[in-house]
Amino acid sequence: GVVGGACSDVKQDIFEVNKFSKRSKLMEILREGAEGTIVFVETKRGADFLASFFSETEFPTTSIHGDRLQSQREQALRDFKNGTMKVLIATSVASRGLDIKNVKHVINYDMPTNIDDYVHRIGRTGRVGNSGRATSFFDPDQDRLIAGDLIKILKGSDQDVPDFLNEIGG
Amino acid sequence: NSTSCSNMTILDDSYIGVRDEYPDIDAEIRAILMANAQNGVTISSIKNEYRNMTGNTFPLRDNITDFLLTIPYVTAECCVSGKRIFNIKPTEDTRHLHDMVVNQRQRENGNS
Numbered sequence: 183g184v185v186g187g188a189c190s191d192v193k194q195d196i197f198e199v200n201k202f203s204k205r206s207k208l209m210e211i212l213r214e215g216a217e218g219t220i221v222f223v224e225t226k227r228g229a230d231f232l233a234s235f236f237s238e239t240e241f242p243t244t245s246i247h248g249d250r251l252q253s254q255r256e257q258a259l260r261d262f263k264n265g266t267m268k269v270l271i272a273t274s275v276a277s278r279g280l281d282i283k284n285v286k287h288v289i290n291y292d293m294p295t296n297i298d299d300y301v302h303r304i305g306r307t308g309r310v311g312n313s314g315r316a317t318s319f320f321d322p323d324q325d326r327l328i329a330g331d332l333i334k335i336l337k338g339s340d341q342d343v344p345d346f347l348n349e350i351g352g
Numbered sequence: 353n354s355t356s357c358s359n360m361t362i363l364d365d366s367y368i369g370v371r372d373e374y375p376d377i378d379a380e381i382r383a384i385l386m387a388n389a390q391n392g393v394t395i396s397s398i399k400n401e402y403r404n405m406t407g408n409t410f411p412l413r414d415n416i417t418d419f420l421l422t423i424p425y426v427t428a429e430c431c432v433s434g435k436r437i438f439n440i441k442p443t444e445d446t447r448h449l450h451d452m453v454v455n456q457r458q459r460e461n462g463n464s
Contacts, residue, residue, distance in 0.1 A: 201407065202406065202407030226387075227387040227388070227401070228387075228405070230383075230386055230387035230449060230453060231383045231384060231386070231387045231401075231405055232383070233386075233449055234379075234382060234383035234386035234387065234446055234449055235376075235379050235380065235383040237445045237446050237448075237449060238379045238382065238383070238443070238445050238446060239376070239379055242445070242448075244448060244449065244452075245449065245452075249456045249457045249459060250452060250456050250457070251455070251456060251457060254452050254455070254456060257452075258452070261448065267448070
């Protein structure tokens with residue numbers, strides 16, 4: 183679809199979060215409501231680390247990444263869809279080609295490196311009239327290059343652009 | 353078994369200070385071990401990953417094996433090569449992950 187046009191039903195929040203504050207920020211957000219949340223991270227180990235940590239301390243969480251067999255991906259997805267697992271942690275490579283739609287909340291724990299991936303990820307929430315929610319952690323040490331494109335997308339879908347982002351991308 | 357328990361010289365109490373300062377350390381280390389459960393992991397890798405995942409330097413310098421073995425569900429084994437390899441047993445909460453990691457595609461290198 184048209185870039186930016188697909189996501190006007192989605193409430194997009196961008197938080198400035200540095201690398202080592204992400205986990206506690208994620209926990210804070212999930213405690214308000216975890217069910218049906220997909221969290222995108224960069225590395226396979228990071229996905230399994232978070233899934234294990236959250237499963238032990240908070241909510242049943244599963245993970246999908248590029249080392250998983252197809253059958254394991256499908257099982258993880260089933261567990262997520264039927265609610266056995268409240269949260270799904272995924273690397274973006276692994277999530278491509280998977281049928282994950284109507285997600286309540288998409289969280290970009292690690293920002294994608296290009297804006298098409300951002301649009302694609304948040305397109306998994308807020309379908310057919312239902313409003314969706316997408317929350318992104320922007321790490322200024324890591325994500326500067328995407329700032330300008332991100333601002334355009336936010337403006338194009340009638341979202342507020344946070345001040346810190348305007349300063350970085352403006 | 354009882355023999356190995358009676359030989360233990362370090363009491364769990366010795367690490368109360370560490371756990372006071374780093375209240376999540378047991379879950380964090382179990383999570384590192386879970387992410388590496390397919391092949392297990394050495395102390396130096398645990399220290400590296402701990403720093404990568406948490407931003408903190410690993411809080412112990414000595415007797416790390418003893419410390420790790422005070423964490424419930426952690427295992428250690430000595431390989432033929434002499435390397436000491438740590439791993440994790442699944443719990444009710446993490447069995448779904450453990451099953452996946454152990455049976456997933458073998459990683460070609462140790463990165464990412």
